[in-house]
Amino acid sequence: MTKCDKFLIILVLIVSIISIIIIGKATSNYDTTYAEIYVDGNLYKKYSLDKNLNEVVTIETKHGKNIIEIEGYNVRMIESSCINKLCIKQGTIHKQGQLIVCLPNKVVVQIIGKNSSSDLDTISY
Ligand SMILES: [Zn+2]
Numbered sequence: 001m002t003k004c005d006k007f008l009i010i011l012v013l014i015v016s017i018i019s020i021i022i023i024g025k026a027t028s029n030y031d032t033t034y035a036e037i038y039v040d041g042n043l044y045k046k047y048s049l050d051k052n053l054n055e056v057v058t059i060e061t062k063h064g065k066n067i068i069e070i071e072g073y074n075v076r077m078i079e080s081s082c083i084n085k086l087c088i089k090q091g092t093i094h095k096q097g098q099l100i101v102c103l104p105n106k107v108v109v110q111i112i113g114k115n116s117s118s119d120l121d122t123i124s125y
Pocket of ligand 1: 101
């Protein structure tokens with residue numbers, strides 16, 4: 001192995017380590033993720049998702065009843081009075097941008113990401 005070969009190997013290693021760091025940062029772009037629960041188009045409750053979080057949210061409206069379970073970063077509809085139960089079939093959501101919709105009961109649960117360095121106006125009421 002020549003000196004030049006060693007240099008190339010080290011260079012490739014450095015480049016791959018840097019790209020892993022960059023990719024890692026790009027995928028964990030959000031410092032915090034939130035679960036927002038909307039009823040009738042209005043924000044009903046907001047949870048800052050945490051690995052220790054364990055919440056069961058019962059929503060009772062004139063449209064019906066929904067029970068949402070938040071376990072760590074996972075959110076799912078465990079019970080619903082709606083006919084088609086599509087919201088329950090949507091399963092567990094955990095990624096930013098995912099949502100569960102219960103159309104008959106007008107309940108929407110969505111996961112949003114929040115970067116602490118950017119605008120905080122939407123989380124401070
Ligand atoms: Zn439903």
